[in-house]
Amino acid sequence: MDNKRTELKVSALENGTVIDHIPSANLFHAIRILDLENTENQVYFGTNLSSKKHGTKAIIKVRDRFFKTEEINKIALVAPTATIIEIRDYEVVNKTKLETPKEVKDFVKCFNPKCITNAPNQHVPTRFYVIQDNAELKLRCRYCEKTTSKDTMVFL
Amino acid sequence: MDNKRTELKVSALENGTVIDHIPSANLFHAIRILDLENTENQVYFGTNLSSKKHGTKAIIKVRDRFFKTEEINKIALVAPTATIIEIRDYEVVNKTKLETPKEVKDFVKCFNPKCITNAPNQHVPTRFYVIQDNAELKLRCRYCEKTTSKDTMVFL
Numbered sequence: 001m002d003n004k005r006t007e008l009k010v011s012a013l014e015n016g017t018v019i020d021h022i023p024s025a026n027l028f029h030a031i032r033i034l035d036l037e038n039t040e041n042q043v044y045f046g047t048n049l050s051s052k053k054h055g056t057k058a059i060i061k062v063r064d065r066f067f068k069t070e071e072i073n074k075i076a077l078v079a080p081t082a083t084i085i086e087i088r089d090y091e092v093v094n095k096t097k098l099e100t101p102k103e104v105k106d107f108v109k110c111f112n113p114k115c116i117t118n119a120p121n122q123h124v125p126t127r128f129y130v131i132q133d134n135a136e137l138k139l140r141c142r143y144c145e146k147t148t149s150k151d152t153m154v155f156l
Numbered sequence: 157m158d159n160k161r162t163e164l165k166v167s168a169l170e171n172g173t174v175i176d177h178i179p180s181a182n183l184f185h186a187i188r189i190l191d192l193e194n195t196e197n198q199v200y201f202g203t204n205l206s207s208k209k210h211g212t213k214a215i216i217k218v219r220d221r222f223f224k225t226e227e228i229n230k231i232a233l234v235a236p237t238a239t240i241i242e243i244r245d246y247e248v249v250n251k252t253k254l255e256t257p258k259e260v261k262d263f264v265k266c267f268n269p270k271c272i273t274n275a276p277n278q279h280v281p282t283r284f285y286v287i288q289d290n291a292e293l294k295l296r297c298r299y300c301e302k303t304t305s306k307d308t309m310v311f312l
Contacts, residue, residue: 007166010163039204
């Protein structure tokens with residue numbers, strides 16, 4: 001049949017943030033980190049989209065929201081390949097390529113219950129070295145040397 | 157400035173399913189029911205979109221996937237206002253408006269651990285009356301009469 005609608009027109013983002021090049025496997029981790037399950041902002045997600053660089057990718061677009069550095073640092077842990085694009089009045093005003101952090105301080109819990117950072121009266125902030133294990137990042141505690149991975153990662 | 161890109165062109169869905177008019181608050185319940193966190197299909201989600209009928213809505217588009225009646229029955233529990241649109245070769249081939257089910261048999265667990273349907277050796281299939289509590293559906297067990305709600309709902 002002719003005249004099939006193989007393209008649609010959609011509204012572009014007027015103000016807000018696009019997070020592009022998220023590894024598809026980590027989209028829902030990113031959603032939880034940014035608490036997008038409970039937001040009232042308009043949000044679009046796409047996953048398993050084709051990506052020239054990485055095979056597949058996921059993307060998040062959030063209307064009228066700009067992320068704080070702390071939030072972006074957390075995203076870097078599950079999506080070190082991501083790009084953060086800030087849009088104001090339909091124009092890209094800022095584009096940040098995330099990088100794998102070398103060290104992570106004070107926003108992830110050490111999964112080892114016996115680690116000094118989990119001792120109730122010591123108040124020792126957590127501190128990890130970041131280890132790249134294929135596409136995945138793991139955190140080795142500077143104190144107890146145990147490795148916290150994606151599945152055991154709890155944000156403080 | 158002139159020539160701002162306020163519209164984007166995107167590819168329409170060639171083959172797959174659109175679930176429209178999902179209550180925004182239940183989008184992630186629907187995602188979990190359809191196991192879309194772990195799919196390899198291309199998926200798009202949008203939430204807190206404006207809806208003439210319901211104020212806001214969420215939408216899910218899944219490429220190359222068509223849902224079974226059992227899956228659609230589960231969706232009806234968290235999104236009784238939803239419409240399921242099947243697309244083949246860019247054309248709508250089927251459109252189903254979901255309805256609130258009157259009874260739910262054998263796919264939700266009764267949350268009461270003492271209910272006969274949870275007794276290990278009895279093999280009694282669960283059976284619930286559906287109660288509409290504002291926009292939310294609750295399930296009253298035919299056997300123990302306890303009410304299972306969205307937060308305690310576990311699918312079998």
